[in-house]
Amino acid sequence: MNKIKFTAICCVLALVLINVVMLTITSADEPPGQIGYGRGGRMQGGSVSKHGDEPIQPIPISFDWDSAKIELGKILFFEPRLSKSGWITCNSCHNLSTGGADNLPTSIGHKWTLGPINSPTVLNAKFNLAQFWDGRAKDLKEQAKGPVANPMEMASNHDFAVEVLQSIPEYVQWFKELYKDEKITIDNVADAIAAFEETLTTPNSRFDSWLNGYDDKISEAERQGYDLFKDKGCVTCHNGFGVGGNSFQKFGIAKPYDKDTQTLGRYNVTKNEKDKYVFKVPLLRNIALTAPYFHDASTWSLREAVTIMAGYQLGVTLTDDETDKIVAFLKTLTGDQPSIIFPTLPPSNENTPKPNRN
Numbered sequence: 592m593n594k595i596k597f598t599a600i601c602c603v604l605a606l607v608l609i610n611v612v613m614l615t616i617t618s619a620d621e622p623p624g625q626i627g628y629g630r631g632g633r634m635q636g637g638s639v640s641k642h643g644d645e646p647i648q649p650i651p652i653s654f655d656w657d658s659a660k661i662e663l664g665k666i667l668f669f670e671p672r673l674s675k676s677g678w679i680t681c682n683s684c685h686n687l688s689t690g691g692a693d694n695l696p697t698s699i700g701h702k703w704t705l706g707p708i709n710s711p712t713v714l715n716a717k718f719n720l721a722q723f724w725d726g727r728a729k730d731l732k733e734q735a736k737g738p739v740a741n742p743m744e745m746a747s748n749h750d751f752a753v754e755v756l757q758s759i760p761e762y763v764q765w766f767k768e769l770y771k772d773e774k775i776t777i778d779n780v781a782d783a784i785a786a787f788e789e790t791l792t793t794p795n796s797r798f799d800s801w802l803n804g805y806d807d808k809i810s811e812a813e814r815q816g817y818d819l820f821k822d823k824g825c826v827t828c829h830n831g832f833g834v835g836g837n838s839f840q841k842f843g844i845a846k847p848y849d850k851d852t853q854t855l856g857r858y859n860v861t862k863n864e865k866d867k868y869v870f871k872v873p874l875l876r877n878i879a880l881t882a883p884y885f886h887d888a889s890t891w892s893l894r895e896a897v898t899i900m901a902g903y904q905l906g907v908t909l910t911d912d913e914t915d916k917i918v919a920f921l922k923t924l925t926g927d928q929p930s931i932i933f934p935t936l937p938p939s940n941e942n943t944p945k946p947n948r949n
């Protein structure tokens with residue numbers, strides 16, 4: 592008798608359980624059976640999206656992060672004592688509240704020095720084939736050593752920056768735990784910052800959702816804008832994960848770019864005549880957030896930037912309607928911005944070298 596009762600209860604429980612599971616699956620607001628990355632890093636399995644062979648790929652969500660190194664890199668990204676004045680941080684010019692750039696024509700550095708070139712975003716910079724407009728740094732780690740010692744930027748020097756960190760016991764301990772070294776080195780400083788920058792990607796844009804098979808995530812006009820972006824030839828240079836960042840190209844192919852003839856671009860690195868006015872193709876991810884545009888910040892308008900590209904790169908004149916649609920498409924490239932918990936920095940002490948405003 593008891594056995595029968597027990598079995599009956601088990602059966603009822605199993606039924607309830609199956610029902611709950613079925614309900615959860617069928618009430619999910621996203622269609623099942625498509626591959627890609629859902630909100631909050633949730634993966635969806637199943638068949639390949641019908642947009643899987645597009646020339647632009649969705650930004651993957653990464654899970655394999657060494658969190659201690661990233662945390663240290665984040666602290667250093669917000670560390671003003673890496674600058675001579677004790678005031679400028681990486682975030683000053685690559686503000687993570689404003690798309691990883693400073694929204695200025697050219698950056699403001701030590702003693703209010705105006706730099707020579709527009710600051711590119713650090714968001715998704717890991718997808719660049721090299722760093723800087725002229726590609727002079729091969730990767731994020733090599734790049735990160737630059738600004739600390741650049742007299743127009745943070746204006747410190749590597750020895751001084753390391754001396755400051757070395758005077759602060761917390762830093763000594765963190766570096767020792769990570770790099771098994773009593774002495775902090777600029778190489779390890781750059782390594783940690785680069786590890787943090789690796790995490791600064793912006794997945795889940797509406798366009799990426801469309802790529803993953805969610806057709807209604809972009810409007811008809813936005814999709815037509817994407818078709819124009821491909822048909823007119825923009826996509827030959829702006830493609831891949833970053834919608835750019837994977838080649839060097841001349842600015843002024845169809846007609847010479849006459850607004851800035853001083854900045855020589857890639858030529859500075861190669862000294863090859865044909866590399867004059869050649870620049871790394873910028874990423875168009877989050878482009879709506881990072882005006883002004885171009886290395887010389889020659890326009891604040893995304894619409895005008897598109898018109899300039901069509902004219903100088905492709906030798907075509909777009910209609911107003913075509914331009915609007917391409918701009919609408921570009922705005923679908925804004926993804927989830929990194930959510931950063933602002934770090935608390937360890938305090939200076941009597942051994943810490945003092946900031947110098949001169």
Ligand code: HEC
Pocket residue numbers: 668679680681682683684685698699700701706708709710711712713716719721722723724725731734735738739743744745784
């Ligand atoms: C005073 C402003 C300023 C500061 C401070 C600064 N940067 Fe930059 N950053 C720039 C400018 C301007 C460029 C572009 C220079 C060029 O291409 O010649 C740049 C380029 C970069 C790039 C290359 C992006 C690309 O698309 O090529 C990365 C990455 C970067 N900075 C990271 C950092 C890090 C990390 C720090 C802190 C250690 C830092 N920056 C500090 C202004 C600044």
Ligand code: HEC
Pocket residue numbers: 820823824825826827828829839840841842844870871872873874875878881883884885886887896897900901904905917
């Ligand atoms: C032949 C390669 C090429 C083609 C084709 C091309 N671009 Fe570009 N694009 C570039 C380069 C190189 C730059 C950087 C120019 C500079 O500032 O020196 C750039 C810059 C841009 C920028 C500004 C990015 C920023 O962060 O400042 C936008 C927006 C843009 N392109 C959109 C387009 C659109 C839209 C099309 C098609 C109408 C297009 N591009 C076609 C190579 C290309």
